[in-house]
Amino acid sequence: MVQLFDGAFRAELPGNFLNASALRQIPDNQEVFLQDSKENLTLILELLEQVEKPQDATVAKFHFDSIAYDNDASESIIWKDTDLSQEDIAGLNNERAIGTCTFGCQKVFEKGKKMTDVASNVAVLVHVITLQEFETDVVCSVNIPLSQTLSFPKRLADVSPADEAALQTANQILSQFTHSLVLVDRSLFFAA
Numbered sequence: 001m002v003q004l005f006d007g008a009f010r011a012e013l014p015g016n017f018l019n020a021s022a023l024r025q026i027p028d029n030q031e032v033f034l035q036d037s038k039e040n041l042t043l044i045l046e047l048l049e050q051v052e053k054p055q056d057a058t059v060a061k062f063h064f065d066s067i068a069y070d071n072d073a074s075e076s077i078i079w080k081d082t083d084l085s086q087e088d089i090a091g092l093n094n095e096r097a098i099g100t101c102t103f104g105c106q107k108v109f110e111k112g113k114k115m116t117d118v119a120s121n122v123a124v125l126v127h128v129i130t131l132q133e134f135e136t137d138v139v140c141s142v143n144i145p146l147s148q149t150l151s152f153p154k155r156l157a158d159v160s161p162a163d164e165a166a167l168q169t170a171n172q173i174l175s176q177f178t179h180s181l182v183l184v185d186r187s188l189f190f191a192a
Contacts, residue, residue: 001180004031004045008188011091012180014173017043039166042143043177050135057081058100060128063139067124073106074119079156080104088175089129091182092138099129099178103171107152121146121153123163125170127178134189140178142170 002013013033020032020042029048035041051062061081068076084099103126107119123144128137146153148162159167 002033005047005188008183008185009045010180010182010184011045011177013043013177017041039169040145041166041170041173043173044139044141044143046139046141048137048139050130050132050137058083058102058128059130059137060100060102060126063128063137063141064102064104064124064126067126067141068106071106071108071122073108075107075152076104077152077154078102078104084127084129084178087179088127089178089181091180092129092131095134095183096132097129098132099127101128102126103156105146105153121149123159123167123170125174127174129178129181131183131189136189138181140174140181142174144170 001010003010016036017033018036020026020034026032029046031045033043051059053059054062058081061078064078065076080101080103082101084101086093089097089099103123105121105123108122109119123146125142125144127140129140130137144166146159146163148160149158153159
């Protein structure tokens, strides 16, 4: 189990993830973990103000689009947008939580690169758990570099077979993280 937000939350995360705060400054509302493996995944947990559910999509899609905007993505596509079951977010069932999930791809430039450089395809898997009592969206996302998928994949089926294993690994890791996420210290939401 990894401790999050000074122990206010905890969740399961494989041992090959490094807390990025050891390398750089991370905003107070985020926890960022970098995977030391061939998949090179980045897992981000953010506590954000609750957004109203859009009429035509899930709350996770709203946050996916926000991530695309923050990444200055030149292209962005949703492959899947759905609700999470209560079993998917079992660790937070006592918190009046509801969950949604969005999975898609963004074409982004590495930080510091120029628009004339080649952009990378990055799959983004987003789970959002809305804690209604605290009016907070707990946004859990994984960035998966698609190093072998050269053209922008409009459909999940367009991802190269070499990148499919990384997508499956990321899905398993985020699903286990979301399932095991537990609120330990409710005072986090009442701190001034």
